[in-house]
Amino acid sequence: MRKARFQYRHNSALNVIFLLLIGVSFVVAMFLAHRLTEKYVENEFELRKIDVLEETLKPYTEFFQNRVPEISFYQGYLDSSSAIKYVDTVFRKYPFVKKIEFYDTEVSNHRVAGAFRINHFSMAPQAIYDYTRSPTADSIVYNKRKPNSSGSFWNMDEFNNMAAKFSLYVQSIEEGKPLQSADFISIFYHVTHNRITFMNIPREEDMHTYKDLMLKEQEKSPVFQQDIVSFILDPEKLNIRNTHRELYQYIHITPIVYESLNTDPDLLNTELPLTGAFADYKLHFSSSRNHIIREIYHRLVPVALAIVMIYTVLLFIAYLIYRNLNINKKMYSLQYDFINNLTHEFKTPVSVIKIAGNNIKSAKELSDRERFHYGKILDEEADKLNDLMNKLLSFTQIENQSIHIKKERINIPQFIQNLVDSYQIKLPDFKIEYSTRGVTTFRTDPVLLSSIFQNLMDNANKYSLPGQKSLNILVFTEKGNIVFKFRDRGIGIPGNETENVFKKFYRIQSQYNQQGSVGLGLAFCKELINLMNGTISVKSKVGEGSEFTVVLPFEL
Known part of the structure; x- marks a missing residue:
């Protein structure tokens, strides 16, 4: 008789579908990770240029906010020797400062030839000092300009601009109204193309004295000292600090009107204007596409590794599920065989005992030989049942640790x-x-x-x-x-x-x-x-x- 084959639900198709879904989702996840990383790097290419601009202009900002106003410490009494020391420290620390003009200025109500004058108020340079870097870059070239026979200097535009701004401010001073911080830059600074001009800030009582000189007719007043310093800057000497070399391959300072003639489609370009005295210039950023692609893959690696780890865990879980299904299948097979065999082992002795019992019951009389034969059969079959039950019972006792x-x-x-x-x-x-x-x-x-x-x-x-x-x-x-x-x-x-x-x-x-x-x-x-x-x-x-x-x- 052919043994019946046990039935167990197979999940091969489900396993294949699961693996296909895992594979497809893995490919999609890697594709999306690449696209998102690519978009992220492209956005970074546009956004991180601000960081480069801030780092590049950091020396200029420090110079504008800290070194330029130091002139006010002298309260108008900056002389040529002190100016040389000041200029030397500026030239050494700030290579973008190309030239410095120092106007040793006098303020009074005197009529002075070549002076800037409003009402009774006069401002005129006593002397102009020009400081430039020497060709060897370890000393300063010094030049002193004096007024000509008519009492005037050539190229007085910058001085006149500062004098005009200051005179208008003196004329509008009100009693008890202190100078606002926002007024300092508009009055005492003059920022133009590659130039910063600064006049030392007088004390408040000096301001009111200047207003009296301007509006009231008086005898000849004392001469007050003011210092005006003009810094001529060279944007080409700015140190470009490329804080994102992974994004920007080349960075140049170019005029604001500059247009790149490079039409290479594999070259990415962006730009950002400079500020302050360098407002006529901009930072021009460019990188080859291969440079950007390398950065994309560099940033994609940890993301890809994370995705691989996640899918490795998923596959390991799938393997554990598959292994458990196989174990369950084997256990089902063992259970099926056990029930069949146990049933067979019980049915055989029971059937033999039943047959022997029926023969004994139906026989009218039994000989000693027949009685011995049937007794032996009953005894042997009972022993088989007893042995089987003892094994099952002993297994239970061993597992329960009761033996x-x-x-x-x-x-x-x-x-x-x-x-x-x-x-x-x-x-x-x-x-x-x-x-x-x-x-x-x-x-x-x-x-x-x-x-x-x-x-x-x-x-x-x-x-x-x-x-x-x-x-x-x-x-x-x-x-x-x-x-x-x-x-x-x-x-x-x-x-x-x-x-x-x-x-x-x-x-x-x-x-x-x-x-x-x-x-x-x-x-x-x-x-x-x-x-x-x-x-x-x-x-x-x-x-x-x-x-x-x-x-x-x-x-x-």
Whole structure:
């Protein structure tokens, strides 16, 4: 009769669909990561130029806010020698300052030739000093300009602009109204193309004195000192600080009206105007597309690694699910075989008992021979049922740790001989031989050891062909352990199955495995041996037989 094949829901299509979804989503995730990184880098290319501008103009800002107003510390009494020291520190620290003009200015109500005059108020330079860098860049070229015969200087536009702004402010001064911070730049600074001109800020009482000079007719007043310094700047000398070299390959300072003639489509360009005295110039940024692509991939690497890690975890989870499904499938198969075999093992003795019982019940009288025959059948079949139930019960007790080892000293030859005698009475064609080397007594639980022997002896008989039913038992000690070797001439076990034979409910599927086993014998042995702190192993060759080795701690 052909054995019914167990049914189990297969999930191959679901697994394939899941893997396809994982693969497609991985490709989509990498594509989106690349596109988003590309857009991010392009946006950074447009936005980060502000950082470069701020860093590049930082020396100019520091110069404008801190060094230029230092002139006010002299309160108009900056002389040529002090000016040289001041100019020297400026030239050394700020290479973009090309030239400095110092106007040693006098304020009074005197009529002075060439002076800037409003009402009675006069402003005129006593002398003009020009300071430039020497060709060797380690000294200063100094030039002093004096008024000509008419009392005027050439190129007085910058001075006149400052004088006009200051005069208008003096004329509008109100009592009790202090100078606002916003007024400082508009009055005392004059920022034009590549030039910053600054006049030292007078004290408040000096301001009111200047207003009186301007609006009231007085006798000749004292001469008041004012300092005006004009800084001529060179934008080409600004130190470009490329704080984002990964984005900008080339940065140049160009005139604001400059238009790049490079029409290379692989060259990305952007620009940003400078501020202050450099407002006529701009920073021109350019990078090749390959340079940007390298930066895109540089930033994409950690994102890609994160995506790979996420999908690796997903695949590992998928593998665990697949492995659990396979384990469930095997467990379902084992459960299916176990129920079939257990049912068969129970039905066979029950059927035999029922038949024997019916024969006894239907017989009018039984001879001694028939009564002995039926009694033997009932006894043997009851033993089979009892043995099966005992194995199942013992497994439950082992798993619940309710079995306790009761150690006794046993005589090993006598113990084995008793088992051999009982088997040869039941199975006269089963040949059993044993030998012991250097060991006669052993302290252990005789009931548990007897169960181990009986299961291994049953296996040797059950899985041996007729005419080859034999078993050789060898006992010896080794390294503080007692070793039991059971060598048979049975059908053998395939090499890939040797690790599985000790699993519960596992049965090797072969043409010889028709012995009604439920797959509990060797598993039961292994559990008992583990309980006794021992080990069991097997060596086998198909068609030649198997050798089971049991190693237990040796106690005298």
